[in-house]
Amino acid sequence: MKINIDKDGDVFICRLKGEITFSNSPELRKSFIKLIDEQARKLILDLEKVTYMDSSGLATLVEILQKLKSSGGQLKLANLQEMVKSVFEITKLEQMFEFYPEARQAVESFK
Amino acid sequence: MEEKLRINSEYKNINFVSSKILRILKELNVDEEKKFKIRLCVEEALINAVKHGSNLRPEAKIKVDFEIDKEQFKISIEDEGNGFDYEHTPDPTFEEGINKLTGRGVFLIKNFMDKVCFNQKGSMITMIKKLGEVIQE
Incomplete structure (x- = not known):
């Protein structure tokens, strides 16, 4: 799993590449908790290059969302591959997250 | 094709099993969607066996028996634990579960597989996914 972070004003655009699984979810969680602790409040996760996500990946994103919300922040997800999106749909987590077809649109929604 | 694997209850062995299965599914030209669902269900069941069934004891054994042909994928995963109450697992899509x-x-296993059953005490899960007619290379 690779994470590239760009900033557009106060919006953090995090581009993830690879698979989000039980083996790397703790590491991913740690990276984002650190980012939130460093005062990031507007986060976009661009999941275009995320090819697989299991229930521990979902749990990690739910935790990041909850932490951001409790700190007055927002999390938006962009560019999900069809099968990864289906995991959100089946678990009804699509109701909890905001989805955008592209990161650019997610950035615009913050403005 | 049939395989009977006996693995130690360690996270690293989860990838060993799922990679083996994915290689066979690829040889059978199974589509990406079915491969994604099968991988996810196999790994979720193995995570449960390692974490809950074996209580993270690496010396505990997990039995993995699978059969794959052009019609279907069938796998049984059994751990040495006391099982769980599979008939009363909370629905994670309900209000009280969604934030957990x-x-x-x-829940994902029950939705992605065509048939799922457990032994009486809940220490063995059997999952079936129909593959339909796939084209042999």
Whole structure:
């Protein structure tokens, strides 16, 4: 799993590449908790290059969302591959997250 | 094709099993969607076996028996634990479950597989996914 972070004003655009699984979810969680602790409040996760996500990946994103919300922040997800999106749909987590077809649109929604 | 694997209850062995299965599915030209669902269900069931069934004891054994042909994929995963109450797992899509960080693995398995059953005590899961007619290379 690779994470590239760009900033557009106060919006953090995090581009993830690879698979989000039980083996790397703790590491991913740690990276984002650190980012939130460093005062990031507007986060976009661009999941275009995320090819697989299991229930521990979902749990990690739910935790990041909850932490951001409790700190007055927002999390938006962009560019999900069809099968990864289906995991959100089946678990009804699509109701909890905001989805955008592209990161650019997610950035615009913050403005 | 049939395989009977006996693995130690360690996270690293989860990838060993799922990679082996994915290689066979690829040889059978199974489509990406079915491969994704099968991988996810196999890994979720193995995570449960390692974490809950074996209580993270690496010396504990997990039995993995699978059969794959052009019609279907069938796998049984059994751990040495005391099982769980599979008939009363909370629905993670209900209001009280949606914010929880756990409890989605079995739910995903039940949704992605065509047939799922457990032994009486809940220490063995059997899952079936229909593959339909796939084209042999």
